Amino acid sequence: MARLLQFLALTLASLALMARPALAQQILRDAETEAFMADMSGPLVKAAGMEPRNVQVLVINDPEINAFVAGGQYVWVHSGLIAQADNVNQLQGVVAHELGHIEGGHVIRSGEGIKEATGITLLSLVLGAAAIAGGAGEAGMGLMGLGQQAAMSKFLAFSRAQESSADLAGARYLHTAGISGRGSLEFFKKLQNQEYRLAIPQDNSYGRTHPLSGERIQVLREVYEPDPAWNRPPDPYLEKRFERIKAKLIGFASEPPQTLQRYPESDQSIPAHYARAYAWHKSAYPDRALAEADALLAALPHDPYFLELKGQILLESGKPVEAIAPLREAVKLTNQPLISTLLAHALIASEDEANFAEAEQVLRLAVQRDRENPFAWYQLGVVYERRGDTPRAALATAERYSMIGQDQMALRSADAAMQGLKPGTVDYLRAQDIAMVSRAAIEQQRKKR
Numbered sequence: 001m002a003r004l005l006q007f008l009a010l011t012l013a014s015l016a017l018m019a020r021p022a023l024a025q026q027i028l029r030d031a032e033t034e035a036f037m038a039d040m041s042g043p044l045v046k047a048a049g050m051e052p053r054n055v056q057v058l059v060i061n062d063p064e065i066n067a068f069v070a071g072g073q074y075v076w077v078h079s080g081l082i083a084q085a086d087n088v089n090q091l092q093g094v095v096a097h098e099l100g101h102i103e104g105g106h107v108i109r110s111g112e113g114i115k116e117a118t119g120i121t122l123l124s125l126v127l128g129a130a131a132i133a134g135g136a137g138e139a140g141m142g143l144m145g146l147g148q149q150a151a152m153s154k155f156l157a158f159s160r161a162q163e164s165s166a167d168l169a170g171a172r173y174l175h176t177a178g179i180s181g182r183g184s185l186e187f188f189k190k191l192q193n194q195e196y197r198l199a200i201p202q203d204n205s206y207g208r209t210h211p212l213s214g215e216r217i218q219v220l221r222e223v224y225e226p227d228p229a230w231n232r233p234p235d236p237y238l239e240k241r242f243e244r245i246k247a248k249l250i251g252f253a254s255e256p257p258q259t260l261q262r263y264p265e266s267d268q269s270i271p272a273h274y275a276r277a278y279a280w281h282k283s284a285y286p287d288r289a290l291a292e293a294d295a296l297l298a299a300l301p302h303d304p305y306f307l308e309l310k311g312q313i314l315l316e317s318g319k320p321v322e323a324i325a326p327l328r329e330a331v332k333l334t335n336q337p338l339i340s341t342l343l344a345h346a347l348i349a350s351e352d353e354a355n356f357a358e359a360e361q362v363l364r365l366a367v368q369r370d371r372e373n374p375f376a377w378y379q380l381g382v383v384y385e386r387r388g389d390t391p392r393a394a395l396a397t398a399e400r401y402s403m404i405g406q407d408q409m410a411l412r413s414a415d416a417a418m419q420g421l422k423p424g425t426v427d428y429l430r431a432q433d434i435a436m437v438s439r440a441a442i443e444q445q446r447k448k449r
Contacts, residue, residue: 026061028079029373031336032248032305033059036241040088041075041095047176048099048169055102057095061253065194067094069101079253084190088242089234093170093184100169104162167216171223180232181224188213188220244305247271251278270299277309286317304333312342320349331362337370344379359383367399374400391420395427398434407445411438 037057045052055073063080070076075098077091085091174181192213224230234242251259251274259279263272277292293310300306311327314320327343330336340362347359363380367373381396398413414435421428 089183096170100166
């Protein structure tokens with residue numbers, strides 16, 4: 001019986017793991033990248049019948065060529081995928097496919113596939129246990145093994161059907177948005193080349209969660225090539241922005257020698273300056289990083305993201321006072337909460353009391369527009385602490401801990417905030433909400449033990 005229970009646990013765990021992508025990677029929050037992703041995906045989101053403001057395409061720091069959805073209206077794109085994409089059209093093809101998963105409710109419906117496969121597994125376990133009890137031990141274990149294989153095959157077929165459905169849905173969105181499917185096919189060819197390098201058999205996709213790339217290319221070519229948008233080139237404005245984003249991500253995520261090899265000094269393009277600026281900054285050569293940032297600003301003096309870059313290099317090189325001016329201009333041009341948080345950091349790091357009022361104002365506006373920023377809440381707590389407002393410092397700390405899932409610390413900070421805040425005020429009620437949610441989460445975790 002112990003062996004039987006262990007077998008069941010392993011089988012169900014394997015199905016659950018296959019159905020749930022991991023989200024342990026670092027999320028890359030960047031103002032320019034998020035603005036680009038929203039503009040690039042906007043027409044596709046509308047074509048899918050969704051509201052663009054409710055759908056987010058976010059980047060995680062992972063070198064793998066991958067993208068996925070994992071609940072809600074979020075598309076997660078690996079930085080490695082962007083680095084390997086040749087143009088914005090290829091990225092749009094990937095995002096269109098992932099939107100197909102959202103429209104189809106595939107994350108929620110994956111539970112149906114697990115349930116059906118689990119039913120097969122349980123039935124085989126019952127039959128196998130009966131055979132073992134009747135003295136046919138080998139036959140019983142064989143029945144269990146066959147049941148596990150049948151369950152896994154059922155789930156894999158379910159997953160492949162979802163992938164094929166998302167492929168066709170993505171093709172429909174590209175058609176409706178007037179965007180060529182050429183990039184989608186080009187990217188599947190990249191994946192096919194990867195399959196060749198990994199020596200993955202190309203005769204059939206049995207035993208895989210996804211259809212083989214060759215199979216997908218064959219089906220989609222018949223859909224894409226007759227489309228009126230087939231020969232339409234990528235949007236030139238989006239393409240320029242894509243090249244910048246790609247270079248920035250490579251500079252941030254790759255090792256500096258790799259970046260400098262890919263974007264040598266002989267390359268004086270905007271993307272190359274961008275990539276090298278990050279490479280030199282990561283290598284602790286602030287003067288060379290600033291020279292690259294200044295080259296960018298010489299080309300586009302009022303580009304908010306180049307101003308942000310210069311301010312970031314100055315701030316992280318120990319020159320917060322010099323960082324304030326470019327960051328202040330960048331905030332004025334964009335009103336972007338992530339850049340506002342960087343400006344507030346510079347204002348606080350200046351150690352000038354005269355700058356704290358501006359830092360508080362900037363941070364309050366930033367968290368109103370983007371509450372999902374733990375560092376902004378941390379800095380707001382610092383401002384309140386410096387000002388002697390201990391209850392609101394505790395509330396800001398509670399917000400931060402709640403956001404990063406540290407429920408015990410969130411509860412402790414929320415309780416401390418309520419002790420000093422006037423009951424019935426907005427801040428008091430917010431602290432009360434955090435305490436209630438954190439207490440419930442702690443209780444739930446206790447019950448699971």
